[in-house]
Amino acid sequence: MELKKEFIRQIESIISTSKEKAIRSVDTHRVMMYWEIGKEILEEEQEGKDRAVYGDFLIKTLSEALEPQYGSGFSYRQLYLFRQFYRTFPIVNALRSQFNWTHYKTLIRIENKEKREFYIAENEKNNWSARQLERQINSQLFERLLLSNDVKAVLSVARKERVPTDVKEIIKDPMVLEFLGLKRESAYYEKDLEQAIITHLQEFLLELGNGFSFVARQKRIHIDGDEFFIDLVFYNRLLQCFVIIEIKTTKITHQDIGQLQMYVNYYDRFEKQDFENSTIGILLCTDKNDAVVKITLPENNKNIVASKYQLYLPTEQQLIDEIKREIEKLDSESNS
Template sequence: MSTQLEPSFIEEIKSLILQSRENAVRTVDHLRVILYWNIGKRIFEEEQGGKDRADYGNYIIKSLAVTLQPEFGTGFSIRQLERYRQFYRAFPIASALRTQFSWTHYKLLLSLDSQDKIYYYQREAARNNWTARQLERQINSHLYERLLASSDKQSVLAAASQENVNLTPSDIIKDPMVLEFLGLKQDANYYEKDLESGLITHLQEFLLELGNGFSFVARQKRIHLDGDDFFIDLVFYNRLLQCFVLIELLRSKVTHQDLGQLQMYVNYYDRFEKQSFENPTVGILLCASKNEAMVKVTLPENSSIIASKYKLYMPSETQLLEQLRSGLDAANKEEN
């Protein structure tokens, strides 16, 4: 008499196999990271021992490459050996190496041009469990510089190390947001519904762009007010801010009517959805463009409404520096 195995039992066994494979890959990759760190350490120590020769470090690496590369492959070329030395110097304590980071993670971190950036991205990647691909996207979208443009340097680093416990919406919500993963062209014909559908389709990437602590709640959330129905484009919750976050999408330039409508939605959530232990609801108007002066005049000071522009492409370094300079100039004018 034959019996059929329960599907749940089979799935459990499959899950165990896949988990074991994943753990094995992680273990091997971490061992590789440790190997490269130790090679870098020995190169650096040998280099220091021959400090009477200015070019001794280069001599060591070239000689090692000639000896090792024919036997062990391109992982021991001059360029790679130099990277291992750089790896040790950037991360001199072996116990501080992250077990969840692959060598690709560390190569991305080593490509950064300052210790502050390395520190920031390392902490964020570990805290958010970013894959190497996600870390690469955040670096390429200049997350550090964009946050720096809207806050001072110490605040950015404090937020990365979770020292800043009194977070405000502006500490977490980016302006602008980069939505290049949607594949939409800046001058193409599309509507708010296309933008919304794209964000839902690429929800993981959008959550990554939104920042820390966001989780998806609802799409086209219906609210009923005395016979009239209204629909909120997207509803999220942020565990760090401990509040609901409502997002309205706008293909065109933001107007004061758009801000007023979003304020109504925020008021509704504060009065009928928010629990007593939660913080006031935040509203984000994700728009193609905005008049900063109009937004400031329309909204009261310390408003929970934020108008954030979106970009459909990665900004270049030149564009980013221009934005940063413009932001600093504007801040200086306000102080004067």
């Protein structure tokens, strides 16, 4: 007699689900333990007259008592983190059950409250792993979205207080594609970059942002006997529209913009349903002239976006310099 494979898979599924629940339960209890320890440390510290001196003495003495018995998880550094954890999240109801301790260790490093709230909201919405959260912080996601939005707009979309109405609210410029594993000093053909994106599609969707799903690559379209191929087609359920991406491994020209506009027009006229919004086109390029982009497109353009990509994580200084350039550009435009 032989057991049915479906029956075995069902049992395996039950075991796997139970193990995942057990791990999540352990993580939740561990987070609560660390929070309660942090609360006790901070409250005891506030009893001292010289809090800074007493606080350091308190944590050092406590670690010397606990570490020999419970291990390195209760070292001076860890106890200090527990204290910071409670200071950052003083309300127990603000803790998220889907966040583990690694999530919180990453979040408490963020001093800016608005920035931290953004990553909490995005993590909760997208169910990022701790590794994905760290990658988004290291790639300066918050700062990149601020290049074309204000803090209030970025936070309201992250918190689901409103649905984004403009592509610039979710598309980053620049996009960071370090996960492709391509060397930045090398030259690549567009097909190489496209293939790397398909190979790392999950990471690319994470970089694109909320609501994206993959539709097609090298999508063939016919226009009155002529044949064209669109590099990548996605759909965004938040914006309720198709999103076309054309890849350029050189500085974009007005011809590139015109080609993308043609693809957008085609999708609007032949693929888009009546209930859907207008198609969005993204030119993913190594470099761009913003003035050329602006002059080539209509003044009321909201459907074509040129976004630079880079194959390495940006430094904080690079993002600061970029934000300063954007502010100077806006000031110059308002004064002209």
